[in-house]
Amino acid sequence: MPLSLGILIVLYDAWFYWIHRLLHWRPMYRFHALHHKSVAPSVWTNHHESLTEAFLNQAFYIIVPFIPPIPWQIMVVQKLYDQVSGMLGHAGFDHFASPAGRSPFPLASKVFHNRHHRHFRYNYGFTFSWWDRLIGTIHPTYDETLASFEPGTKVLPRPSDTNELR
Ligand SMILES: [Zn+2]
Numbered sequence: 001m002p003l004s005l006g007i008l009i010v011l012y013d014a015w016f017y018w019i020h021r022l023l024h025w026r027p028m029y030r031f032h033a034l035h036h037k038s039v040a041p042s043v044w045t046n047h048h049e050s051l052t053e054a055f056l057n058q059a060f061y062i063i064v065p066f067i068p069p070i071p072w073q074i075m076v077v078q079k080l081y082d083q084v085s086g087m088l089g090h091a092g093f094d095h096f097a098s099p100a101g102r103s104p105f106p107l108a109s110k111v112f113h114n115r116h117h118r119h120f121r122y123n124y125g126f127t128f129s130w131w132d133r134l135i136g137t138i139h140p141t142y143d144e145t146l147a148s149f150e151p152g153t154k155v156l157p158r159p160s161d162t163n164e165l166r
């Protein structure tokens with residue numbers, strides 16, 4: 001069961017990255033523009049999206065039961081995780097700032113998606129940063145900005161990054 005949950009979270013993150021890239025393609029961006037009206041997102045921004053965008057993201061749950069044999073209960077748990085992390089990821093506050101959210105670790109922090117809303121062309125993933133690192137779409141100062149928010153760090157943020165989060 002835990003392995004199934006881990007596989008599902010990894011698969012959904014890949015789905016989200018590539019659907020998100022598709023939505024930033026010029027002919028498709030009109031379906032994603034509503035979500036990007038929030039340049040400083042709040043918890044409510046999580047569901048501020050068009051019907052087409054919502055369908056493309058949630059189509060994962062139509063397709064995935066035909067690929068690996070994952071119990072439906074695990075899909076419910078993953079969906080709950082996605083809901084909560086989606087809300088936290090738009091909250092404008094990083095509750096869990098730590099080195100685990102930056103290089104060399106694959107997890108993405110809340111700063112990660114906040115930066116996507118601010119800069120549009122970087123950080124298309126959500127739970128993990130590995131697709132952005134692999135494809136080269138990670139924001140160039142993401143790692144050092146996150147490090148500057150960690151307690152006890154001596155890394156100073158760049159002046160343009162100081163208003164990133166409250
Ligand atoms: Zn967002």
Ligand SMILES: [Zn+2]
Pocket residue numbers: 020024032036116120
């Ligand atoms: Zn976007």
